[in-house]
Amino acid sequence: MATVHEKLITAVAGAAAEGPRNKVTIVGVGQVGMACAVSILLRELADEMALVDVMEDKLKGEMMDLLHGSLFLKTPKIVADKDYAVTANSRIVVVTAGVRQQEGESRLNLVQRNVNIFKHIIPQIVKYSPNCILIVVSNPVDILTYVTWKLSGLPKHRVIGSGCNLDSARFRYLMAEKLGIHASSFQGWILGEHGDSSVPVWSGANVAVVNLQKLNPDIGTDKDQENWKDTHKMVVDSAYEVIRLKGYTNWAIGLSVADLTESLVKNLSRIHPVSTMVKFKVSPSLSVGLQGMYGINDEVYLSLPCILNNTGVNSVVNMTLTDEEVAKLKKSAETLWGIQKDLKDL
Amino acid sequence: MATVRDRLLQEVNPGKAVEASAKVTIVGVGQVGMACATSILQSNVADCVVLIDVMKDKLKGEVMDLQHGSLFLKTARIVAAKDYSETANSKLCIITAGVRQKEGESRLALVQRNVDVFKHIIPDLAKYSPDAIILVVSNPETPCANQKSRNTVTPVELSGADGTISPPPVTVAVDILTYVAWKLSGFPSHRVIGSGTNLDSARFRFLMGEKLRINPSSVHGYIVGEHGDSSVPVWSGANVAGVSLQSVNPELETDEDTEGWKGIHKQVVDSAYEVIRLKGYTSWAIGLSVANLAHSILKNLRTVNPISTLVKDIHGIKEDVFLSLPCILGSSGVCGVMKQPLKATETKLLQHSADTLWNVQKDLKL
Numbered sequence: 242m243a244t245v246h247e248k249l250i251t252a253v254a255g256a257a258a259e260g261p262r263n264k265v266t267i268v269g270v271g272q273v274g275m276a277c278a279v280s281i282l283l284r285e286l287a288d289e290m291a292l293v294d295v296m297e298d299k300l301k302g303e304m305m306d307l308l309h310g311s312l313f314l315k316t317p318k319i320v321a322d323k324d325y326a327v328t329a330n331s332r333i334v335v336v337t338a339g340v341r342q343q344e345g346e347s348r349l350n351l352v353q354r355n356v357n358i359f360k361h362i363i364p365q366i367v368k369y370s371p372n373c374i375l376i377v378v379s380n381p382v383d384i385l386t387y388v389t390w391k392l393s394g395l396p397k398h399r400v401i402g403s404g405c406n407l408d409s410a411r412f413r414y415l416m417a418e419k420l421g422i423h424a425s426s427f428q429g430w431i432l433g434e435h436g437d438s439s440v441p442v443w444s445g446a447n448v449a450v451v452n453l454q455k456l457n458p459d460i461g462t463d464k465d466q467e468n469w470k471d472t473h474k475m476v477v478d479s480a481y482e483v484i485r486l487k488g489y490t491n492w493a494i495g496l497s498v499a500d501l502t503e504s505l506v507k508n509l510s511r512i513h514p515v516s517t518m519v520k521f522k523v524s525p526s527l528s529v530g531l532q533g534m535y536g537i538n539d540e541v542y543l544s545l546p547c548i549l550n551n552t553g554v555n556s557v558v559n560m561t562l563t564d565e566e567v568a569k570l571k572k573s574a575e576t577l578w579g580i581q582k583d584l585k586d587l
Numbered sequence: 588m589a590t591v592r593d594r595l596l597q598e599v600n601p602g603k604a605v606e607a608s609a610k611v612t613i614v615g616v617g618q619v620g621m622a623c624a625t626s627i628l629q630s631n632v633a634d635c636v637v638l639i640d641v642m643k644d645k646l647k648g649e650v651m652d653l654q655h656g657s658l659f660l661k662t663a664r665i666v667a668a669k670d671y672s673e674t675a676n677s678k679l680c681i682i683t684a685g686v687r688q689k690e691g692e693s694r695l696a697l698v699q700r701n702v703d704v705f706k707h708i709i710p711d712l713a714k715y716s717p718d719a720i721i722l723v724v725s726n727p728e729t730p731c732a733n734q735k736s737r738n739t740v741t742p743v744e745l746s747g748a749d750g751t752i753s754p755p756p757v758t759v760a761v762d763i764l765t766y767v768a769w770k771l772s773g774f775p776s777h778r779v780i781g782s783g784t785n786l787d788s789a790r791f792r793f794l795m796g797e798k799l800r801i802n803p804s805s806v807h808g809y810i811v812g813e814h815g816d817s818s819v820p821v822w823s824g825a826n827v828a829g830v831s832l833q834s835v836n837p838e839l840e841t842d843e844d845t846e847g848w849k850g851i852h853k854q855v856v857d858s859a860y861e862v863i864r865l866k867g868y869t870s871w872a873i874g875l876s877v878a879n880l881a882h883s884i885l886k887n888l889r890t891v892n893p894i895s896t897l898v899k900d901i902h903g904i905k906e907d908v909f910l911s912l913p914c915i916l917g918s919s920g921v922c923g924v925m926k927q928p929l930k931a932t933e934t935k936l937l938q939h940s941a942d943t944l945w946n947v948q949k950d951l952k953l
Contacts, residue, residue, distance in 0.1 A: 244846055246799050248835045249827060276625075279871060283629040302865025309858060309872035311796070312789040312803040313879050410658040417657075420592055424658040448595055456594045467590055479655060486648025492625060493655035500659050 261289035261318070263506050266328040266370070268362055269338035270294045270303045270321075273378060276495025277335050282307065284499050285315045286506050291328045292321040294338070325365035331373045333502055334366050336389065339379035352384050356584055359385065363392040374505055374553045377516075378403045378498060382435045383577055386516045386542040391587040398553040402516025404544035405431045407497045408439050409514045411476045419472070420448065430514050431476065432544050432560070434573035439544075440566050441473040501549065508551035516542040517554050519574070534559075535567045539578035543570060607635035607664065609885050612674040612716070614708055615684035616640040616649045619724060622874025623681055623881075624653065630878050631661045632885045637677065639668040640684070671711035677719045678918070679884050680712045681877060682768065685725035695947060701727060702767050702951055709771035720884055720920045723768045723781045723895075724877055726761040726814065761814050763944055765895045765909040770953050778920040781895025783911030784810045784818050786876045788893045790855045791820060798851070801827060808832075809893050810855060811911050811927070813940035818911075819933050820852040880916065887918035896921050902929065902937050906945040910937060 265287040267278045274292070281287055290307075294300040304321035311319075320327050328334065339355045366373065375393065377386040377400070386402030393400060408431040410424070417427040428447045433440040443461030446453045459465040461473070483490045504511045520533040520540050534545065534557065546558040562570070611633040613620050620638070627633055636653075640646040650667035657665070668674055686704055688697050712721065765781030772779060787810040789803070796803040808825035810818045822840035825832045838844040862869045883890045894916065895909045901924060904910075913925040929937070 242845070245832055245836045245839070245848070249799065249830060249832070275871075279622075279625060280629065283626065298865040299867075302862050302867075303871075305858070305862050306866065306869050306871040309786070309790045309793060309862070309869075310875035311793045313875040317802060407655070411655045414655060414657045420595065423663075451595055453591055453595070457591045460591065466588070469591070479651070483648045483652050483655075486644045487652065488648075490652050490655075492621075492649075492652040495625075496629075496656035496659040 260330055261287075262332070263287050264289040264291065264328075264331045264333075265502060265506075266291040266293065266331040266334040266366070266373075268293050268328075268334065268336045268366070269379075270296070270300050271337065272489050272491040273494055274335070274337040275303055276491035277337060277378070277498040278303075278307065278495075280495040280499035281502055282314050282316050282319075284503060286499065286502050287316050287333075289318040289320070290316055291331065292319075293323065293325060293328055294321075295323055297323055325369050328366060329369040331366075331370040333376060333505055334370060334373045335376045335378060335498055335502070336362065336366075336385075337378045338362055339385070352381060352388075352580055353584060355379060355385055356388050356587065359388055359392055360586065363389055367393045367395060374399045374401065376401050376403060376498060376501060376505075378494065380435075383516050383542045383544075383573075384580055387518075387540070387577070387581055388584065388587060390518065390542070397518040397521070398555070400518075401501070401547070401549075401554060402435070402542050402544070403494070403498055403501065404435050404516030404542075405433065405439055405514045406501060406544070407494050408435060408476050408544075410493065410497050411479050412441060412472065415472045415475055416446070416469075422448065430546060430560070431473070432514055432546070432562075432566075433570050434543060434577065435516065437477055438569065438573050438576070439473075439477065440562075440569045440573075441476075442560065442562065442566060443469075444563055444566070445560065504549040505551060505553065510548050510550045510555065512546045512548050512558060514544045515547050515549070515554075516544045517547050517557060519543050519545065535562065535570055537571055537574040539574050539581075541574045541577040541581065543573060543577075606676055608678075609633045610635040610637065610677045610679075611881060611885070612637045612639065612668075612677040612680045612712065612719075614639050614680065614682045614712070615725070616642070616646050617683060618868045618870040619873055620681075620683040621649055622870035623683060623724070623877045624649075624874075626874040626878035627881050628653065628660050628662050628665070630882060632878075632882050633662055635664040635666065636662055637666045637668050637674050639671065639674060671715050674712060675715040677712075677716040679881055680716060680719050680721050681881070682708065682721065682723045682725050682764075684708060685727040685764070687727045695950060697727070698763055698947055699951060701725070701764060702953060705764065705767050705771055709768050713772040713774060719778070721768050721772055721774065721779045722877065722880060722884075723761055723765040723779070724873065725764050726782075760944065762895045762909045762911070762940075763947060766907065766944070766948055767951070767953065769897070769909070776897035777922070779897075780880075780914070780916075780921060781814070781909055781911070782873065782877060782880070783814050783895030783909075784812065784893045785880060785911070786873055787814060787818050787855050787911075789872065789876050790858050791851065794851045794854055795825065795832075795848075798846075798848075799827065809913055809927070810852070811893055811913070812937050813910055813944065814895065816856055817936065817940050817943070818852075818856065819929075819936045820855075821927065821929065821933065822848075823930065824927065883916045884918060884920070889915050889917045889922060891925060892916050894921075896924060898924075898937075898941070902934050904938055904941045906941050906948075908941045908944045908948065910940060910944075 382402045390400040414424040417424040430442045548555045761781045769779040792803040796806045812819040914921045915923040
């Protein structure tokens with residue numbers, strides 16, 4: 242007997258379903274992963290979304306909760322499984338999985354524990370989506386982006402760390418609040434290592450191309466009577482503060498990852514401060530000789546202004562930095578390499 | 588010495604900005620409240636979102652986290668209210684606060700405790716935003732103790748969590764709390780609504796859509812009445828492009844139907860329990876459905892949504908109870924209720940729900 246479907250619908254011959262063109266996978270369905278998922282769904286960036294995690298019930302519950310909202314979304318397929326086969330043919334893969342620092346744990350130990358987890362995750366991702374662009378969010382993000390790059394075997398322009406994208410967003414919000422304008426109208430960049438040693442590029446901070454440092458040459462220094470430097474400190478302290486108050490951060494990082502995803506999926510060529518490999522070939526025709534930006538010769542990932550399009554990191558802007566700012570980047574590079582060189586099994 | 592700001596800007600019209608024209612207050616920053624907040628913020632319908640909660644640190648942390656995303660949003664102000672005065676002149680107040688069942692607590696006792704929580708919320712909201720619409724979402728449920736999963740976040744445990752099947756969890760229907768909010772606010776009934784079966788209907792349309800391989804927005808159907816186990820799927824109305832599913836399959840809502848359409852309603856009812864069992868709570872779907880209602884209200888869209896409204900004198904109901912029916916929703920609240928033709932059996936279910944709700948409501952100390 243004919244089903245409702247058969248009686249209701251005349252099938253159109255040859256109308257086979259196409260595969261997804263903008264599939265986004267989120268690895269890890271904790272608070273950060275789900276905030277990324279929801280923000281990407283709300284912006285209608287994906288035509289398919291896949292969720293992966295090891296906690297099967299939590300994973301299924303989160304998938305169901307999103308599916309129940311399908312009426313209000315424009316992403317027709319949302320799938321989830323602990324098996325990475327479900328992630329096949331993704332354009333973008335966002336990695337939020339990993340363990341948190343235990344009290345008193347050294348960074349090296351934390352990194353090694355996360356390396357061991359990434360060893361299971363990254364090869365699987367690449368196996369099923371060899372053409373994807375990876376966005377690493379898990380912390381310490383610069384090191385883990387390097388780890389991901391090594392484990393994936395992907396070209397470096399397709400492995401991006403969320404890096405200082407969020408730091409810069411927080412910076413722009415806090416600076417803009419002080420000036421009484423919207424964050425998007427304040428131009429300012431935080432680069433380098435995500436976290437305590439990030440570098441606010443005071444020399445570039447401007448509103449309507451009016452350079453703030455020209456208005457106040459002491460800006461960002463200890464001499465500054467208005468103490469603008471404090472705003473950078475607030476950015477660095479932000480994460481700790483929010484964690485202290487609510488246990489974790491998720492909304493802001495979710496929004497910032499969706500913003501990166503938008504540039505990649507829509508081929509926008511917008512510039513974002515994201516973590517990228519600072520060492521690259523001098524020119525395609527030369528097969529020898531790697532040059533590091535700002536004289537950094539270690540293979541490290543640091544946040545620099547990157548032009549993001551549908552191939553990944555298309556180019557990096559040569560930001561003019563003061564000697565002091567370059568010195569800070571170099572110091573970060575040394576610290577990162579100091580940890581990376583001792584990592585086992587990469 | 589002139590500050591950077593002084594040198595940067597020439598003031599043209601200094602002083603406080605004009606009051607927000609699309610202000611939304613969300614009471615409660617738990618998983619549901621925050622899901623509502625993020626959906627509303629990312630849909631760009633409000634120019635000011637105020638969050639309020641008794642847990643001050645959590646509130647401050649959540650608002651900071653949202654504010655840090657301001658670069659990516661188009662909602663000018665996100666506020667952590669220190670007290671209800673900061674919620675003044677809201678167009679829409681969304682209530683997600685509530686308390687869950689304690690071990691062995693009766694339904695009436697649970698409702699009364701929620702009434703007591705609402706007594707601290709509703710009068711203040713009403714005082715500061717006398718023209719607002721109040722949307723009640725709170726539906727305090729206890730997670731199902733059946734087959735407690737091994738690897739979820741630990742939900743509140745009922746007695747009998749040794750794997751034995753406990754009696755069905757006691758829920759306080761959002762419909763009762765909407766009644767409570769109406770009474771405590773003193774507002775006209777068209778300005779107090781409950782999320783009711785809005786989400787149930789969304790789930791219903793999603794599940795039917797899956798079965799037909801059609802987008803949920805193109806499959807129409809309403810679940811009305813009391814939110815929860817006793818909700819009523821109006822099968823006679825289910826249609827795609829105006830083609831009634833029941834006309835195509837007259838056995839649609841019976842047990843004889845071989846395709847199992849009737850089971851879809853049961854799946855909807857069980858959905859919440861299932862998601863709670865798996866992840867500890869539900870958040871995303873309700874957040875999205877609330878943002879959809881907020882959109883209609885703030886933009887005066889006059890869309891039709893199944894939401895909980897005062898149904899006295901409709902479908903033969905005599906009591907002051909709130910049940911979900913398809914309502915026209917706009918900036919003044921419920922502008923009209925659809926005269927949906929129901930079968931005798933369906934009407935009886937609604938009347939039975941009304942009696943059940945009234946039996947609880949009549950003993951409440953408001």
